[in-house]
Amino acid sequence: MSRYQLRRDKLRRLMKKSGADGFLVTNFTNVTYLTGFRGDDSFLILLPDGEIVLSDPRYTTQLKEECPGVDLEIRTPGTAMITSIRKVLRRCRCREVGFESNSLTVDLHGALVEGVDDVRWVPCGGLVERLRMVKDRDEIRSIRKAVMLAERAFGTVRSGLRSIDQERIVAHAIENEIRRFGGRGCSFSPIVAVGPRAALPHATVEDIPIGDHGLLLIDWGADSPDGYKSDLTRVLVTGKISPKLKRIYQLVLKAQQRAIEAIRPGAKCADVDAVARKVIADAGFGKYFGHGLGHGIGLDIHEGPRLSAANSEPLKAGMVVTVEPGIYLPGVGGVRIEDDVLVTRGGHEVLTNLPKDWDSAATQLG
Amino acid sequence: MSRYQLRRDKLRRLMKKSGADGFLVTNFTNVTYLTGFRGDDSFLILLPDGEIVLSDPRYTTQLKEECPGVDLEIRTPGTAMITSIRKVLRRCRCREVGFESNSLTVDLHGALVEGVDDVRWVPCGGLVERLRMVKDRDEIRSIRKAVMLAERAFGTVRSGLRSIDQERIVAHAIENEIRRFGGRGCSFSPIVAVGPRAALPHATVEDIPIGDHGLLLIDWGADSPDGYKSDLTRVLVTGKISPKLKRIYQLVLKAQQRAIEAIRPGAKCADVDAVARKVIADAGFGKYFGHGLGHGIGLDIHEGPRLSAANSEPLKAGMVVTVEPGIYLPGVGGVRIEDDVLVTRGGHEVLTNLPKDWDSAATQLG
Structure with a gap:
């Protein structure tokens, strides 16, 4: 059958x-x-x-x-x-x-x-x-493929980044690499936001070079050959940034890791959201995390379940969700860290593999 | 204001x-x-x-x-x-x-x-x-820009076509060229269909090389920097094709030209559709033209007015529509020719400029 x-x-x-x-x-x-x-x-x-x-x-x-x-x-x-x-x-x-x-x-x-x-x-x-919220084996394989395509593309583009490269050029390069590795393209128009523009959670790309802004946020994903999506975000530190932004990076990372640890069958979506939100709120940045924690991915880039305060549904094995807390300081900059997580019978598996600790964010521009 | x-x-x-x-x-x-x-x-x-x-x-x-x-x-x-x-x-x-x-x-x-x-x-x-059906001056300028981007991209890709290039590669190349010339990208996933695959009006791209199929159908468009779309189709003759396909090419072209001549304020959409349909039906290919004649373009790739038998609305100055008759012979091949046409007070203006007569279709592969 x-x-x-x-x-x-x-x-x-x-x-x-x-x-x-x-x-x-x-x-x-x-x-x-x-x-x-x-x-x-x-x-x-x-x-x-x-x-x-x-x-x-x-x-x-x-x-x-x-x-x-x-x-x-x-x-x-x-x-x-x-x-x-x-x-x-x-x-x-x-x-x-x-x-x-x-x-x-x-x-x-x-x-x-x-x-x-x-x-x-x-x-x-x-x-x-x-x-559709609960993925079957074929679908999980396709999402793994979409993750692999996104990560390989990011790797090659990151390794060749120059300070004169503009946001738009970086976005196009990511799509080209995804296609070169066999994907259909990006799963959505990538967000590539330099410096203070990283404070716009849904920034559109402009002709602004990376330059010496210090911070570069990239939110991208791949569309697999059979239409399944991945969705990731990393922040690259490409120059000198303020101690405050460094602190925010580490705070967002901590919030993300705590939330991922809370993912298991039966956990309520709202509770997982609350775990990340509490870490950020306790540090005094609650009002700068103005969106839900994550969403399901599959044939659509946004599908169920939503990880948000409004969703009391329990997670089930086979669901695949993004976990993407963020802190956005208008005019200053923003940090979001996003991975794709599969709910397994025993708890969860992080499908994405790119490093995200503070040291790994440092990026030498060519 | x-x-x-x-x-x-x-x-x-x-x-x-x-x-x-x-x-x-x-x-x-x-x-x-x-x-x-x-x-x-x-x-x-x-x-x-x-x-x-x-x-x-x-x-x-x-x-x-x-x-x-x-x-x-x-x-x-x-x-x-x-x-x-x-x-x-x-x-x-x-x-x-x-x-x-x-x-x-x-x-x-x-x-x-x-x-x-x-x-x-x-x-x-x-x-x-x-x-939205009736475009203002700014919008018409944006659509002209989208047409220009699509045509320049097509020109460079066409001039470099090789018989080993696959459908998918050609589609990606078109998008890259549109972006290089300043556009956001394609206005939809281009259709690039070789030989008998041109008989699929909405073919998806595959890893099939142009080779010596003789016929290559490309349906593409550009997304302008401010989000307005263009939509064109050309058929390239890249090798030897049957007299029947040549006849079909000339028939589709005639149907398209007659329909364009019928475009003016007050003309009913259904009547413009009927002009093209009659040319094709009179030649005995009526049942191989299985879609409407065209549609409006703007911020969406498909918007009003539809040029179809079911739409008795009159055209108005400021509307921009595609005119795209086609004949599709399953297993053999297909021809569609598509231009973007502005309804003007005095009649119409064809916004697209690429040649489409039979001789211009001949394409030397590298």
Whole structure:
């Protein structure tokens, strides 16, 4: 049985539990997760004893290659998707159909309710995302690959860094190296922020050279050949920095290490977040850590579970999360240290391997 | 008055027309369009006499830089966005608030209705997208820039093509050249498809060398420094191809040219689509043209108006659309030719400049 069949069977069990005899998957990433099809603009209808991908002629050949055995409903140009949905659901005599209320738009939902009115539409938001949170063996292998690609790329770019290199050039170089090593590219636009710009947690890259700012924050990740993501952050010390920034570096590192130690099945996401937050708050920097501790990674760069104060869910073996506390002093600089961590039955495994202790941050520019 | 103020004032007029005294913008690209802020995870509330961006501390500094003068509501970590929305709407005593029903999810809408229940929520789907369809002078300049970047990159990559170059390498080279010329990168993952693979309208790149397949389809575009997109397709003849494929090339070109000639203010989108479709159908290839004729481009790579049989809207001066008919013969090969066209008061202007006649398609490989 293929991994996709296994996933669809798990979803079938959830579907039955919610009382539905059909499930409409409208999120394209979820369609990929459940079928292996990598295109977009296509929906999946899951039935108790089968599944049908609804698409258009642009994808007919690709669908046959990427998800052999899955039934197809290909609409002609000018025919609305809703017409395909109605046709399939009537043919299969579905009565209660689950839909992805967490991603379906209000307008498309309205069109479904109006256009397919012999069906009761049951909101089932987050069902597939819930499955996706716990990774299977294939997925963990793909995330390891994405981590390896990110780390190799970082290694080569770091070893060749020059003080005249601009943020933008460094970001592009990382993507090129990831591709050279076999990845699709970056998993998101890298953040490369020099000096005080490191205080912007989501800085965009500019034409600013590393120069003698002393501090360089890089937040990047790789997209593996089959679409799984990694997400890392390191801060490089490229010159003289203030004792305060050094202290912050060590504080963020301590907060990160303590939080990682707290990761195990059953630990609540909010509690892991609180571990890091307490280390930072106790040192008086609480208000400078203005984001959650981390998030799941997988086919999306941001997915469940969120490690944040608002999420009381427990961690489960097979989840993969980032752990990325930060302290940002406006106008001065910022430090964030981020690793990817797999929740294992016995506790956790840090998937990333780049050194992060204070001494390893020192970087000689060419 | 800034371009963003002008856009917000236009939206205010539409908001008043729909009877609302507030408008919640939840689509991040729409927030960018209306404020200049380039981050994400942030909403905008438009009021009759002001506007407030709702965000979190990661973006405080960036917001102050990118949209000075706009009021901010920054929530603390762990506070839900919905709490910010409620706070702002109560403070401003809004009663009827429009929301983006074409992009807001069913779940978030449910949370709004429940969590902010002293407001009547009015579905106003597509209001901002409607404004975005007609480009202003700044936007047309940015799209011209995106076209220029795409064309220069294509020119250098084409001039250095070797038969051993793989699809993937060509795609990466195009992105690198776009960046070297000053762009952000590609506006989407380029399609580079050799030989029979050109019959897949949305082929993903593989490690297949150009070799002596004879035909190479490249569909690519650039992302300008300020986020505007271009989208082009050319087919290169790199070796011997069958008379049938040559005939198809000339047929697609004729269909495209006829459709472009039909573009002017007032022309219906469906009619422009029909012009190209008729040329192809009359030659007996109708069923091999399985997608719409084109789409708008702007901050998104796909936006309104769609040039398709299903869209009876009239074109307006200031719209920018792709015109991209294609014929795809499974297992044999495919041809698509795509340009970006501005609707002008007097008719149209083709923004793209790359040659496309049959003779210009011939390409010597190194």
